[in-house]
Amino acid sequence: MTSSGERVELAHGAGGRVMADLIDRTFKRAFANDLLARGEDQAVFTPPPGRLAMTTDGFVVSPLFFPGGDIGSLAVYGTVNDLAVGGARPLHVSAGFILEEGFPLADLERLVASMAAAANEAGVGIVTGDTKVVERGKGDGVFITTTGLGVVPDVVRLGIERIEPGDAVVVSGTLGDHGVAIMSKRSGLAFTTEIRSDSAPLHGLVAAMLDAAPNIRCMRDPTRGGLAATLNEITAQRRLGVVLEENGMPIRPEVRGACELLGLDPLYVANEGKLVAFCPDDDADRLVQVMRAHPQGVDAARIGTVSDDPAGLVELVTSFGGRRVVDWLAGEQLPRIC
Amino acid sequence: MKYIDEFRDGRLAKSVRAQIEAEADPTRRYRLMEFCGGHTHAIFRYGVQDLLPANVEMVHGPGCPVCVLPMGRLDMAIDLAMRPEVILCSYGDMLRVPGSRRRSLFKAKAEGADVRMVYSAADALALAKDNPDREVVFFAIGFETTTPPTAVALRHAIDRGLTNFSVFCNHVLTPAAITNILESPDVRDIGAVGIDGFLGPAHVSLVIGSQPYEFFAAEYRKPVVIAGFEPLDVLQSILMLVRQLNDGRAEVENQYTRAVTRFGNAKAKGLVAELFELRRLFEWRGLGPIPYSALRIKDAYAAFDAEVKFQPEYRTARENRECKCPQILRGAAKPLDCKLFGNVCTPESPIGSCMVSAEGACAAYYAYRRHETARRSA
Amino acid sequence: MCLAVPARVTRIIDDETCVVDLGGIQKEVSTALVDDVAVDEYLVIHVGFALGRIDAAEAEQTLALLELQAEARDELTEVGA
Numbered sequence: 001m002t003s004s005g006e007r008v009e010l011a012h013g014a015g016g017r018v019m020a021d022l023i024d025r026t027f028k029r030a031f032a033n034d035l036l037a038r039g040e041d042q043a044v045f046t047p048p049p050g051r052l053a054m055t056t057d058g059f060v061v062s063p064l065f066f067p068g069g070d071i072g073s074l075a076v077y078g079t080v081n082d083l084a085v086g087g088a089r090p091l092h093v094s095a096g097f098i099l100e101e102g103f104p105l106a107d108l109e110r111l112v113a114s115m116a117a118a119a120n121e122a123g124v125g126i127v128t129g130d131t132k133v134v135e136r137g138k139g140d141g142v143f144i145t146t147t148g149l150g151v152v153p154d155v156v157r158l159g160i161e162r163i164e165p166g167d168a169v170v171v172s173g174t175l176g177d178h179g180v181a182i183m184s185k186r187s188g189l190a191f192t193t194e195i196r197s198d199s200a201p202l203h204g205l206v207a208a209m210l211d212a213a214p215n216i217r218c219m220r221d222p223t224r225g226g227l228a229a230t231l232n233e234i235t236a237q238r239r240l241g242v243v244l245e246e247n248g249m250p251i252r253p254e255v256r257g258a259c260e261l262l263g264l265d266p267l268y269v270a271n272e273g274k275l276v277a278f279c280p281d282d283d284a285d286r287l288v289q290v291m292r293a294h295p296q297g298v299d300a301a302r303i304g305t306v307s308d309d310p311a312g313l314v315e316l317v318t319s320f321g322g323r324r325v326v327d328w329l330a331g332e333q334l335p336r337i338c
Numbered sequence: 339m340k341y342i343d344e345f346r347d348g349r350l351a352k353s354v355r356a357q358i359e360a361e362a363d364p365t366r367r368y369r370l371m372e373f374c375g376g377h378t379h380a381i382f383r384y385g386v387q388d389l390l391p392a393n394v395e396m397v398h399g400p401g402c403p404v405c406v407l408p409m410g411r412l413d414m415a416i417d418l419a420m421r422p423e424v425i426l427c428s429y430g431d432m433l434r435v436p437g438s439r440r441r442s443l444f445k446a447k448a449e450g451a452d453v454r455m456v457y458s459a460a461d462a463l464a465l466a467k468d469n470p471d472r473e474v475v476f477f478a479i480g481f482e483t484t485t486p487p488t489a490v491a492l493r494h495a496i497d498r499g500l501t502n503f504s505v506f507c508n509h510v511l512t513p514a515a516i517t518n519i520l521e522s523p524d525v526r527d528i529g530a531v532g533i534d535g536f537l538g539p540a541h542v543s544l545v546i547g548s549q550p551y552e553f554f555a556a557e558y559r560k561p562v563v564i565a566g567f568e569p570l571d572v573l574q575s576i577l578m579l580v581r582q583l584n585d586g587r588a589e590v591e592n593q594y595t596r597a598v599t600r601f602g603n604a605k606a607k608g609l610v611a612e613l614f615e616l617r618r619l620f621e622w623r624g625l626g627p628i629p630y631s632a633l634r635i636k637d638a639y640a641a642f643d644a645e646v647k648f649q650p651e652y653r654t655a656r657e658n659r660e661c662k663c664p665q666i667l668r669g670a671a672k673p674l675d676c677k678l679f680g681n682v683c684t685p686e687s688p689i690g691s692c693m694v695s696a697e698g699a700c701a702a703y704y705a706y707r708r709h710e711t712a713r714r715s716a
Numbered sequence: 717m718c719l720a721v722p723a724r725v726t727r728i729i730d731d732e733t734c735v736v737d738l739g740g741i742q743k744e745v746s747t748a749l750v751d752d753v754a755v756d757e758y759l760v761i762h763v764g765f766a767l768g769r770i771d772a773a774e775a776e777q778t779l780a781l782l783e784l785q786a787e788a789r790d791e792l793t794e795v796g797a
Binding site: 339340344352458490544593595597 | 748760771783
Binding site for chain 3: 184190192194252254256257258260337
C-alpha cells in the first residue's frame with residue numbers, strides 16, 4: 001500500500017522507473033489478469049464467434065467519489081452498458097488515465113480497486129491501459145477513458161430502424177438517481193439525501209431480457225440528458241413520436257424533492273445504471289415481469305408507446321390530465337430560481 | 339410531498355374543469371393574463387390549457403425577471419465579471435442568457451472570467467468570507483420574492499464589515515409592471531386585444547400581500563385572483579376569475595390562502611425598505627423604461643453597491659425590430675404571431691426576451707406546445 | 717417567476733437557520749425572514765430562504781372545497797348515468 005500523503009508527481013507519467021513502479025504496484029496488481037500481465041503494448045486474443053461491438057467513453061465527474069460509486073466503477077460500468085444495450089456480451093476493456101500532479105496516490109488506489117471490483121462484477125478484464133500526468137491545475141484530479149470490446153451473438157439484431165408505431169417503451173427502474181446523488185455533493189447545492197447513484201452493470205439484465213423477449217427492437221442507456229435526451233435522439237432520427245404517461249413513471253420521492261427544490265425536471269437528469277427498451281406491445285408485460293425479477297430491474301415499468309407522429313416529438317400525458325412536449329434540453333440543465 | 343401532490347391531483351382537476359365549462363358563457367371571451375412566469379410554467383408543464391374551453395384564453399405576462407432584464411444590464415454584469423479582481427456570483431437562470439453581441443456569462447467564463455453559479459445569496463456571502471483578497475459581486479435579479487434574501491445577505495455584509503462583498507442590484511417591482519401593461523395604449527384602446535382579468539403572483543404576494551392589487555381592481559375595473567403555483571391552484575383561480583367576470587365584479591380575491599395574507603411578510607418588507615429605495619426610472623426589456631419600477635441600494639450603504647463601487651457603464655442595446663416580445667409581454671400578441679418564432683429565435687439562440695428563460699412565453703410555447711405548431715405545418 | 721416550495725421543518729439550528737425536508741432530502745435554509753419557526757410546520761422556501769409559512773387550516777379548507785366540488789360532480793354524473 002501507498003503511505004498516506006504520497007501524491008502523483010510528473011515523474012509518474014515520465015516513462016522511467018517511477019512510472020513502471022506505479023503501473024506494477026497499482027494497476028497491474030489490482031486489475032490482475034493474464035493479458036495485462038504479459039506486459040506488452042497491446043492485448044492479443046482470439047475473439048469468440050459472433051459480431052464484435054466496440055465503444056469508447058471519457059469520464060470526467062466532480063466529485064470523484066459520490067454516494068453509490070466513484071469515477072472508477074463508473075468508467076467500467078458506463079462502457080459495459082454501452083456494449084450491453086447493443087446486445088453485446090462485454091469481453092475486454094481498456095483504460096486510459098490522465099492524472100493531475102498532486103492527486104493523492106491513496107485516492108488513486110481506491111479508484112483503481114473500485115474499477116477492478118467493477119470489472120470483476122461485469123465479467124470483463126481491463127487488459128490494456130495508459131497513464132499520463134498533467135501539471136497541477138491542468139486536470140481535475142483524474143480523467144479516465146475506457147474502451148470496451150464485446151461480442152453480439154448472430155441471433156441478436158437490435159437497432160432503432162426496427163422500432164414500429166405501437167411499440168411499448170419500457171425503462172428498467174427509477175429515473176434521475178445518479179444525477180441527484182452527484183448534485184447532492186456539489187458545493188453550493190449541498191443537500192442531504194439517502195439517494196445513491198444507480199451506477200451498475202446492465203449486461204446481466206440485458207441477457208435476461210433478450211432471453212424472455214427476443215423481439216426487443218432496441219435498447220439505450222439514458223445517461224447524460226436523461227430519458228428525455230435519449231428519446232429525442234431516437235424520435236428525431238426515426239421521425240416517429242413517443243407518448244409518455246406521467247402516471248406510473250418510476251421516480252423516487254427524493255429525486256422529485258431535489259428537482260422541486262432546484263427547479264429541475266427528472267426526465268432530464270442523468271442515469272448510470274438504467275436502460276430504456278423498445279419492444280412489441282404484446283411482449284411488454286412479460287418483459288417488465290422478467291425485468292422486475294432481476295436485481296437491476298426491480299422498478300422496471302412501461303412508460304409509453306411509440307406513435308407515428310411525423311414531427312418526431314416526445315410528448316407526455318401529465319398526471320394532471322394535460323399534454324406537453326418533452327423537448328431537447330437547451331444546454332445543460334441548471335438549477336433555477338424562477 | 340405534502341402541499342404539492344394534493345394540488346396536482348388529476349381527479350380534482352376534472353371537476354374544476356367541468357365547473358369552468360359549465361360556468362363560462364359561450365357567447366363571450368375570457369382573456370386572462372397570468373402575470374407570473376411561474377404560472378406560465380405551471381400552465382405549460384401540466385397542460386392546463388388543454389383543460390380550458392376555447393373561449394377561456396391565457397395571456398402570458400412579463401413576470402419573469404430573466405426575460406425583462408435589459409441586455410444593457412446583463413452587459414454590465416459581464417463587464418463586472420471580466421474584471422480580474424471580481425468573482426461574479428449569479429443564479430443559474432442568468433448564465434446562458436445572451437447580452438449584446440450574443441455574449442453571455444458562460445461565454446465570459448470561457449474567456450477567463452471568474453463566474454460562479456450560486457443557489458442562494460448566502461452562498462455568495464460565504465464566498466466573500468472565504469476569498470478576502472477578491473471582490474465578490476452578487477448579480478441580484480428578481481421580483482419582490484427574491485429581494486428579501488438579497489437584503490438578508492446585504493445586512494450581514496454591512497453588520498460584519500465584509501467590504502469585499504457588493505450587490506449588483508436589478509430587483510424589480512410587480513405592481514409597477516402591471517400598471518404599465520394596463521396603461522399601454524394597445525390594452526386600453528377599445529377594440530384592441532384586451533385583458534379581462536389577472537391571475538396574481540403567488541410568491542411575490544407572499545411577501546407584499548394581496549393589498550397592493552386592490553388599486554388595480556378599483557382603478558382599472560379588472561378582477562385579480564392571487565393564485566398558487568400548482569396546476570390545481572391555477573385552474574381553481576381561473577374559475578374564480580370567470581365567476582367575477584360573469585357577475586361583473588372586479589375584486590381582489592385570494593385563492594392561495596394557505597400562504598398569502600392581505601399584508602404579506604412584514605419582516606421581509608421592513609428589511610427591504612431599510613436597505614433599498616426606488617429608482618426613478620428602470621428599463622424593462624420588452625416594456626421599455628418604467629418609472630419607479632425597480633430598487634437600488636440606499637446611499638448610506640453605497641460601499642456595498644457594485645454600481646457605485648465599480649461604475650460599470652450602461653449602454654442601451656438594440657433589439658431586433660421584427661421581435662414581437664413587447665406586444666407579447668402586454669398580451670397584445672401571441673408567440674406564434676411572431677415571424678422569428680421557432681426559426682430564427684429558439685431557446686438555443688434566443689432573439690427576444692420571451693425566449694431567453696424557460697419561463698418566457700415564447701420559450702414555454704417552444705418547449706411544451708410545439709406539437710401544435712409542428713403538426714400545423716406538417 | 718419565483719420558484720418556491722413548501723418543506724417541513726425537521727430541526728432548528730439557531731435563530732436564523734433550520735433544516736427542512738422535501739420528499740426525503742434535507743436542506744439547511746435561512747429563517748432570517750420568518751419569526752418563531754417550529755419543528756414540523758411547513759415553510760415556503762425560495763433560494764435557500766424561508767419566505768413564509770403554510771397555514772395548514774387554510775390548505776385543508778382549499779382542498780375540502782375542491783373535494784366537495786368533485787363529489788358533487790361525481791353524484792351528478794351518477795344521476796345522469
